[in-house]
Amino acid sequence: MTESKSKKFIDINVKTFKDLDYKIIKTDKCCSCGACIAYCESQNFNVIEMNDYIPSFKTEKNIDNCNECGVCYYICPQTSPLLEKLCEAYNIKDKIGNIIKILSAKTTNAAIAKVGQDGGVVSTILAYLFDKHKIDAAIVSEFDKNLKPIPKIVFDKKDLLKSAGTRYSISPQIIPLKDLYHISHGFFTKRRIFNIDQLRMAFIGTPCQCRAISKMRFLRVKPAHVIKYIISLFCFENFEYNKLYDILRKETNVAPNNIKKTWIKKNFFISTKKNEEIEVDIKKLDPAIRKPCHECNEFTGQFSDISIGSSGAPKGYSMIITRTEIGYKIIKSLLSYGLIEQFIIPASENRDWINKKLNWYNQLISLKANKK
Ligand SMILES: Cc1cc2nc3c(=O)[nH]c(=O)nc-3n(C[C@H](O)[C@H](O)[C@H](O)COP(=O)(O)OP(=O)(O)OC[C@H]3O[C@@H](n4cnc5c(N)ncnc54)[C@H](O)[C@@H]3O)c2cc1C
Ligand code: SF4
Ligand code: SF4
């Protein structure tokens, strides 16, 4: 898209962070993606910051630094001005979004299979992109010792194992991009990258975060220009970290630092470091659901190259939806190199298999809309 075309989408009455604060943040619609902060800080405007997952002006004095460019407002995944054009760009015509291919598969890498949440497909894609020198880095999420999600840029395939698995609370995935221009020069020299703008990254996030990154790429704003691949996780809902682990501790008597893995299969499950498996009624977690998730109409992550989730997949496999040619080519390569193994649909179900999955996703999306 040309620069003049992008400018066409900016209103004359430019909305600014004050509008974002009033319309999105103060009304509990902010999904804490970090896009507004990442853009503003990467430009050294020194206006806004994120505290306890809420963006705000740094201080009263910093308000004057705002040059009212409006970018934070337009790239926010919860604002509407760009959505129609973005849907056109991603060929989105229904609630599930564009599908080039839908399949189920699992990793063939034993180390990833051990730590992956479902089929380990996300980590396998990232490992492949690193191996084939298609990316220099990836934005993933790690846990701290109390299972708090920490968004992180990893520069090496060997760091992927730490990031595998799902964190069921917010990991503000776009925040690390605020420091893009402060990445250590040592890394670049080692990789023979002489200009930060040449960096190539993959981005992993929830559907709302992928929508924000897609808006940034659509408007061609830095620092999202380094994101070359967008991988969305399916997402029915997300939880407030403190509330989630308070409830889990009350229900199971297990502290976060003694939990090995969590997963959702109708109910919420934890496995402890002593290898006990405990089931928690998912309804008990309702008070911990994040407020913007109550009003979210995305499930499969339409604004991405590839969407991945477990809903509808056989045990140990992931469901994969390729959305763009780039996404389709990656999955095709993974299959042809034997890096993932496709689930063979039983002949008796062949005709209905995909339709059943799509019906199920439509039902889940309607359920989301009705749970407000
Ligand atoms: C909050 C949340 C809710 C989800 N809800 C559903 C659902 O309802 N139905 C469904 O089918 N699937 C859901 N998923 C996706 C599912 O849990 C798996 O992440 C997905 O199937 C990929 O599994 P995998 O084995 O291929 O990934 P892995 O190889 O294990 O890699 C997982 C990747 O996800 C990243 N990640 C983990 N947690 C987060 C996070 N909080 N934010 C951003 N990135 C993260 C990791 O860094 C890693 O790169 C949800 C994921 C999240 C984060
Ligand atoms: S300078 Fe621009 S991006 Fe930063 S807060 Fe102001 S309007 Fe938003
Ligand atoms: S851009 Fe993201 S972090 Fe900023 S207000 Fe919007 S949803 Fe919240």
Ligand code: SF4
């Ligand atoms: S339910 Fe929607 S708003 Fe909540 S984390 Fe998932 S994609 Fe974002």
